[in-house]
Amino acid sequence: MNRTDRGASVSLAELEKRYDRVNAVDGVSLDIHSGEFLTLLGPSGSGKTSTLMMIAGFETPTAGDIAIDGTSVVAMPPYRRNIGMVFQNYALFPHLTVEENIGFPLKQRGVPKAERARLVAEALELVHLPGYGERYPRQLSGGQQQRVAVARAVVFKPRLLLMDEPLGALDKQLRENLQLEMRRLHADLGITFIYVTHDQEEALTMSDRIAVMNDGKVAQVGSPEDLYDRPSDRFVAGFIGESNFLPAIVRGMEDDVVITECDGALIRAMCPGRPASGDRVTLTTRPERLRFADSAWNATTPQNRLSVTVTEAVFAGERCRYMLQATDGTSMVLKEPSSAAIRRRAIGERAEISWSVADTILV
Amino acid sequence: MSEIAQPSPIAVPLGAVRPLLRNWRRHVPLMLVAPLLIYMLVLYALPVLAMLLRSLNDPTWTLSHYTALFEDVVFAKTFWITFNTSVIVTLGCLILGYPVAMGLVRAKTMAPLILVVILLPFWTSVLVRSYAWMVLLGRHGLINEGLLALGMIDRPMRILNTSLATQIAMIHILLPYMILPIANALRQIDPSLLRAASGLGATPFMTFRQVILPLSMSGVAAGTLLTFVLALGFYITPAMVGGPRDITLSMLIAQEVDQLNWAYAATLSAVLLATALGILAAARHLPGVGNAFRMSMR
Amino acid sequence: MILARLLPASIVGLILFFLAFPIVVVAIVSFSSATYLSFPPPAFGLRWYEAYFSSPDWLNPTWVSLWVASAVVVLATVLGTLAALGIARLSKPMRVFSTGLILSPLIVPGIVVAIGIYYAYSHYGLVGTPIAMVLAHTCLAVPFVVTSVTASLSGIDPRLEQASLSLGATPAATFWQVTLPLIRPGVLVGALFAFITSFDELIVALFISGTGAVTLPRRMWDDLRFQIDPTIAAVSTLTIVLTALLMGCAHLLRNRNRA
Numbered sequence: 001m002n003r004t005d006r007g008a009s010v011s012l013a014e015l016e017k018r019y020d021r022v023n024a025v026d027g028v029s030l031d032i033h034s035g036e037f038l039t040l041l042g043p044s045g046s047g048k049t050s051t052l053m054m055i056a057g058f059e060t061p062t063a064g065d066i067a068i069d070g071t072s073v074v075a076m077p078p079y080r081r082n083i084g085m086v087f088q089n090y091a092l093f094p095h096l097t098v099e100e101n102i103g104f105p106l107k108q109r110g111v112p113k114a115e116r117a118r119l120v121a122e123a124l125e126l127v128h129l130p131g132y133g134e135r136y137p138r139q140l141s142g143g144q145q146q147r148v149a150v151a152r153a154v155v156f157k158p159r160l161l162l163m164d165e166p167l168g169a170l171d172k173q174l175r176e177n178l179q180l181e182m183r184r185l186h187a188d189l190g191i192t193f194i195y196v197t198h199d200q201e202e203a204l205t206m207s208d209r210i211a212v213m214n215d216g217k218v219a220q221v222g223s224p225e226d227l228y229d230r231p232s233d234r235f236v237a238g239f240i241g242e243s244n245f246l247p248a249i250v251r252g253m254e255d256d257v258v259i260t261e262c263d264g265a266l267i268r269a270m271c272p273g274r275p276a277s278g279d280r281v282t283l284t285t286r287p288e289r290l291r292f293a294d295s296a297w298n299a300t301t302p303q304n305r306l307s308v309t310v311t312e313a314v315f316a317g318e319r320c321r322y323m324l325q326a327t328d329g330t331s332m333v334l335k336e337p338s339s340a341a342i343r344r345r346a347i348g349e350r351a352e353i354s355w356s357v358a359d360t361i362l363v
Numbered sequence: 364m365s366e367i368a369q370p371s372p373i374a375v376p377l378g379a380v381r382p383l384l385r386n387w388r389r390h391v392p393l394m395l396v397a398p399l400l401i402y403m404l405v406l407y408a409l410p411v412l413a414m415l416l417r418s419l420n421d422p423t424w425t426l427s428h429y430t431a432l433f434e435d436v437v438f439a440k441t442f443w444i445t446f447n448t449s450v451i452v453t454l455g456c457l458i459l460g461y462p463v464a465m466g467l468v469r470a471k472t473m474a475p476l477i478l479v480v481i482l483l484p485f486w487t488s489v490l491v492r493s494y495a496w497m498v499l500l501g502r503h504g505l506i507n508e509g510l511l512a513l514g515m516i517d518r519p520m521r522i523l524n525t526s527l528a529t530q531i532a533m534i535h536i537l538l539p540y541m542i543l544p545i546a547n548a549l550r551q552i553d554p555s556l557l558r559a560a561s562g563l564g565a566t567p568f569m570t571f572r573q574v575i576l577p578l579s580m581s582g583v584a585a586g587t588l589l590t591f592v593l594a595l596g597f598y599i600t601p602a603m604v605g606g607p608r609d610i611t612l613s614m615l616i617a618q619e620v621d622q623l624n625w626a627y628a629a630t631l632s633a634v635l636l637a638t639a640l641g642i643l644a645a646a647r648h649l650p651g652v653g654n655a656f657r658m659s660m661r
Numbered sequence: 662m663i664l665a666r667l668l669p670a671s672i673v674g675l676i677l678f679f680l681a682f683p684i685v686v687v688a689i690v691s692f693s694s695a696t697y698l699s700f701p702p703p704a705f706g707l708r709w710y711e712a713y714f715s716s717p718d719w720l721n722p723t724w725v726s727l728w729v730a731s732a733v734v735v736l737a738t739v740l741g742t743l744a745a746l747g748i749a750r751l752s753k754p755m756r757v758f759s760t761g762l763i764l765s766p767l768i769v770p771g772i773v774v775a776i777g778i779y780y781a782y783s784h785y786g787l788v789g790t791p792i793a794m795v796l797a798h799t800c801l802a803v804p805f806v807v808t809s810v811t812a813s814l815s816g817i818d819p820r821l822e823q824a825s826l827s828l829g830a831t832p833a834a835t836f837w838q839v840t841l842p843l844i845r846p847g848v849l850v851g852a853l854f855a856f857i858t859s860f861d862e863l864i865v866a867l868f869i870s871g872t873g874a875v876t877l878p879r880r881m882w883d884d885l886r887f888q889i890d891p892t893i894a895a896v897s898t899l900t901i902v903l904t905a906l907l908m909g910c911a912h913l914l915r916n917r918n919r920a
Contacts, residue, residue, distance in 0.1 A: 058823050078826040079835075091824035095842045104838075105828035156829065395747025396759050399740040399803065403762055407800035411769070411777030459676045466673035480677045484684055486904045488861035490878050491897040494885065495683035498690055498894070503697075505686060538680060596770025599863055603885065613772040620776050620868070632773045639770060 007035035007192035008069050008159035010055065015064035017050050017216075024050040026216030027064070037186050037193045041203040042213035043239070048196045051213070052162055055194065057081050068160065079108070084153035084161040088168055090145045092137035098124075098148050099133035105156040123151040126185070143174045150182075154189060163195045167202065179205055200240045204228065212236050228286075230270070234363050237284045244287060244332040250279040258362055263328040267304045269360040281362050287321075287333040289359040293352035295342060302357040308332065310349045320344065324353065414625070415633050421626035428630040437615070438631070445612045448529060448601070449594035453541075455534040456590045457583070460541035464582070467542065468549040485539040493603040496532040497523060500604065529605035533597060540593060541586040548582025549575070588646050592639045684901060691894035709895040719896065722880035725791060726860055729876060732795040733802050733859040738852045740799070741806025742844075745814060748807070764804045771864040774801070779868035789871025797869060798859040805858060806851035813847025814840075846914045853911045857904055 010032040017025040025047040032038045040048040053059040055066055057078030065072050073081055092101050102123050106116045124130050127147035137145055146166060153161055163182075167175045183206055186193050197203055203210050204224040212219045212227065212235075220232040231237035234245065248260035248267060258271040260281065269283050293305060311331070312323035315338065322334045322345060334353060336342065345351060418428050432438050467477050484492060499505045500523040507519040522528055552575065560570040598613035605611075610618075612635050619628035691709055693702030713719045748759055766774060778797045779788065787793035817840070825835040863878040870879050877900070881893055 056823075056827055058826070078823070079829050079831050081827075082829065083827060085824070085827040087820045087824055089818070089820065091818060091820040093821060093824075093839060104825070104830070108829040108831075108834060152828065162827075392747035392750035393755065396744045396751060396755075399744040399763065399807075400759055402740055403800055403803065406796050407766065407774070407778065408762060410781030411774060414777040414780040417780075459679070462672050463676050466670070466677075477673075477677060480681045482908070483901075483905060484680050486857065486908045487684060487901050488863070488878060488904070490861070490863050490881055491687065491900060492683065494881070494893060494897060495687045497885070498686055499683055535680065535683065538676075592768060596772060598770075598772050599882075613770060616772050616776060617867075620779070625780070628776060632770075632776065635770050636773050639768060643768060 006159060006190040007033075009034040010160065010192065010194065011067045011070075012051070012055075013065045013067070015051065015054060015066065016062050017047070017054060017059060018062040023216050025054070025061075028213075028216070028218055030211055030218060030221065032192060032194060035190050035192055037183075037195065037206060037208045039195045039197060039203040039207040039210045040213055041197060041200060041210050041240075043198055046213040047216040048198075048213045049164060050216075052164055052194065052196050056083055056085055056162055082156075082158055084156070084158035086146075086149045086153045086161070086163040086166040088165045090137075090149035090166075092145055092148060092152070094137055096136075097133065098129070098135050098137065098140070101137065101148060102133075102152045102155050104152065109156060119155055123155040126154070126188070127151045127181075142170050143178060146170065146178060147181075150185065154185075154191075158191065160192045160194070161189075163193065165197055166195075168197075168199075175202070182206060204240070212239060214239075229359075230361055231284065231363060234282060234284070237361070237363055242287050242333060243284045244290070246283040246285070246326075246330055246332070247328075248281055248283050250275045250277055250281055252277060257357060260362070263306060263326045263330065265304075265306050267306070267360060268302065268357040269362045270358060271362040273362075275362065284361050284363050285332075285355055285359055288319075288335040290332070290334040290353050290355045292334070292336070292345070293354040295336075303354045304357060304360055305352055305354045307350065307352050310345045310347055310351060313345055313347055315344070324351075415629050415636075417625045418629035418633050421629075428626050429633075432630065432634070441610050441612055441615045442634075444526075444609055445595060448526065448533070448597075448609075448611065449591050451530050452533045452537060452594045453587055453591045455530065456538050456541040457587060459534065460538055460586065461545055461583070463538075464542045464545035464549055464579075467546045481539050481542055484535065489536055489599050490603075492536055493532055493600045496528065496535065496604050500528050500531070523604055525606045526609045529601045529609060532600050532604050533594060536600060537590045537593060540589045544585040544589065545579060545582040548579045548585075552578045584646065588642065592642055595639055596635065687894050688898045688901070690891055691898040693891050693894075695891070697890075709891040712892045713895050713899075716892075719877075719880065719892065722875045722877045725794075725874055726877040729791055729794045729798060729874070730856045730859040732791075733798045734852050734855050736795065736799045737802040737806050737855040738848060741803045741851060741855075742810050742848050744803075745807045745810035746840075748811065749814065763807050766801050767804050775864045775868045778865060782869055788869045789873035791874045793869050794859075794866065794874050794876065797865050798862055799855075801862060801865070802855035802858040805854035806848075809851035809854065810844055810847045813844045817843050849914050850911045853907045857907055861900070861904070 010030075012028050012030045012032075015025055015028040016023065028047070028051055040051060042048045050059060054061050057073070057076065061074060066074055068081070068083075093104065096104065099117075099120055102120045103116050106119060111119070120133065121130070124133060127150055129144060129147055129151070132140070132144065132148075137148065140148065149166065166182075167178055170178065179202060182193075182195075195203075195206065204227075207224060209221060209223055210227055211221045214235050220227060220236045222230075227236060227240050231240065231243070237243040237245075246262050246267070248262035248269075250258060251261050251266070252259045253274065254268070256271065257268050258275060258281075260267050260269060260283065262283065267283060275281060306326060308324040308326050310322055311325050314321045318338060320336045320338050320342075322336070324332045324334055326332065332353075419425065421428070463477075463481070467474060467481070470477055497504070501507070502519045502521070502523065504523065506522060507516075510516045511519065556574055556578075557570055560574045561567070565573065596613055597611060598617065601609060601611045602614055602617075612631060616628050616631045616635070619625075619631065690702065692705045692707070694704040694706035694708060695702055744759070744763065748756060748763075751759060778800075782788055782793050782797070787796070821839055821843070822835055825839045826832070830838060861878060862876075863882060866876045866879045867882065870876055875883075877896065881896060884890075884893055
């Protein structure tokens with residue numbers, strides 16, 4: 001059996017959800033491929049949870065369509081959709097044991113008792129909790145409860161698993177371990193995962209693709225690298241990772257590189273479109289991709305350069321973080337790997353910085 | 364993957380009947396509440412309303428039963444006694460209840476014991492508690508015997524069957540209704556506020572007056588209101604331990620019903636009910652009032 | 662600490678004594694060996710308990726009370742639980758009306774309820790029947806069931822019901838397998854309150870118990886008008902113990918529910 005057989009494909013078409021007069025979800029169209037790990041990422045109120053709730057069937061869309069494997073499910077009640085779901089805070093039944101919790105979906109489907117026991121044991125094995133079947137949820141730690149919730153959601157072999165901030169309640173260390181485990185689970189099961197989170201780091205580590213949501217709309221869909229290196233707009237650039245924004249004026253094009261004037265210097269940037277000469281635009285760069293031009297570092301790619309003044313210097317262990325100010329007053333952040341061999345800059349010092357043209361994006 | 368039966372994909376037929384189904388679903392909540400609503404309307408609300416109607420249509424439609432109350436000396440006296448008793452009892456409960464509420468909130472290891480002492484009488488029937496006061500306050504009751512034995516009096520005092528006896532017994536019965544809402548309000552005061560107050564130089568008394576008391580006012584309001592409204596309707600206790608001439612509104616209503624004087628009894632009932640509901644309605648915006656009854660069950 | 666200085670423990674102690682003492686006295690008097698009411702009793706004995714347990718005048722009303730209270734429990738718990746399940750999902754005007762009607766017996770003065778019920782029930786010849794007592798007491802007991810079940814429903818994470826649906830349970834299966842087990846403690850607490858409400862009720866009983874359905878509180882009331890003999894103390898003590906036991910159960914249930 002090949003992988004694509006195991007995962008459902010989901011297609012959202014112009015999906016819309018209105019509450020009173022607010023559009024929580026405002027025309028979302030998205031194709032989620034079979035077997036994909038797709039994350040809906042966005043700040044609270046961006047519509048990511050409402051979208052998930054509509055896929056699960058707890059909310060009815062005001063307009064648009066949801067199709068699973070090409071069949072519309074909008075009119076189907078949640079208990080017929082056969083979708084696994086892991087809830088925020090897990091939603092384990094407190095009156096049932098771990099075994100009964102995991103056996104619950106099997107019981108609803110009339111699976112005979114012996115078969116049920118076998119599948120439950122298998123599921124416990126899958127999440128590394130064999131021997132915990134007799135316990136009640138309250139006797140487990142947060143991480144264990146989370147695994148039970150996952151086991152319960154996959155035991156009936158759904159082709160689609162939805163997860164609503166499933167790691168939100170856990171501490172950082174545990175969260176990182178479980179992130180890896182979710183990836184492994186995704187690889188093992190081969191089914192489609194739709195994952196909701198507001199944590200951009202989590203999204204970057206785990207997903208095949210990320211759909212960044214803002215104000216009920218999808219701002220950008222792409223692989224983690226796409227989103228990080230080539231954000232399509234200012235919101236995505238600011239929400240995923242840290243970004244510097246430089247105001248600039250377009251002066252010309254050179255193949256797909258745009259030449260702009262920024263603070264008296266010529267800055268080249270990557271640009272998918274064809275802005276007209278004289279347009280006022282914003283350029284974005286990542287702080288860790290800026291360098292002090294005089295440090296011992298040989299660039300082999302085309303570089304942008306700018307003169308700045310250091311306004312603040314913070315030592316943060318593995319990195320040094322500098323606040324810089326260009327002559328036109330624009331503030332920028334530069335992060336430099338810390339090393340005893342590199343000279344620390346003093347506040348008020350003037351410096352030249354440089355960075356690769358490939359790391360400069362016009363948004 | 365076929366080892367588990369999939370739920371049948373009945374999306375299409377379901378879609379066809381969906382409007383019907385959705386309508387049916389929408390009325391489920393009403394269908395659940397309806398049996399009780401009908402039950403209470405038929406067996407409680409309509410009977411009470413039918414009875415109250417006698418104050419307006421006996422023998423024909425008239426307001427004369429109400430206008431007559433203005434010149435009715437018996438009513439005036441009874442209303443005054445009822446109101447007066449309720450005020451005294453409410454004040455008594457407030458004075459005795461506030462310190463206990465504070466004690467309950469402050470206590471750590473003793474808290475469960477204090478709670479039991481508050482709740483045990485609360486759960487005991489009004490009849491039994493009124494009887495207990497008959498035992499204590501009677502001519503040969505504990506108080507009289509004790510005072511005689513100590514030589515403080517030389518013949519038994521008359522305490523039982525006086526308005527004082529009614530007041531003591533009613534305070535005893537209603538005290539938990541005052542304590543519980545106040546304790547609840549006190550419990551919600553952030554202890555760091557008290558530390559902050561004393562850190563800012565407030566004496567304990569100033570902390571009490573300027574921090575604790577204002578923050579507990581919602582509980583005091585709820586407790587006072589509850590106690591007062593309940594006191595207005597008291598019947599068994601004043602009838603058992605009160606003086607022969609201390610007739611409350613409830614007792615007067617019962618007497619009139621005994622004499623089958625329905626129009627008058629209904630008029631008095633309407634006045635009693637309107638007074639109680641009027642007070643609650645006037646105070647319904649106060650925080651904590653709505654929860655007072657629910658809290659009294661905890 | 663600030664409170665401690667302000668509030669001598671002795672004052673609180675005295676008020677608590679005031680609360681508990683009358684009930685303790687009733688219990689002590691019930692073990693008196695004297696034929697009249699005196700305190701402290703000259704000697705202790707069980708004669709008043711014997712008097713109670715050997716007198717049909719006392720035992721019959723006890724059975725009536727137990728029978729009525731049990732029937733009230735069944736009726737009030739079923740009606741009240743169903744209503745509590747629906748009430749939160751009613752439209753706002755309907756919800757306000759229903760809550761007002763259902764909870765009103767808590768604030769409408771007892772005498773008004775009692776004579777209203779007497780007025781209507783006597784028209785239908787119900788006065789003096791245990792059925793009438795059950796029907797009337799259920800109205801008084803229902804608010805306790807509804808508040809208790811509503812409180813436990815509001816404590817349920819709505820995601821548990823969503824989880825159940827997502828796992829393939831139909832709405833009916835979700836109710837039986839998830840919702841009902843979770844609110845069971847609230848239902849039981851409501852049932853206990855319903856029992857006690859009916860078992861202790863006197864005002865309605867005074868008007869509609871007639872001669873055919875004399876309940877225990879009614880019997881005590883009649884007795885107190887003629888004499889105060891310690892049999893009543895024994896009966897009172899027994900009802901206090903019964904009530905305390907039931908309330909203890911209610912508290913245990915509630916605490917277990919919270920844990």
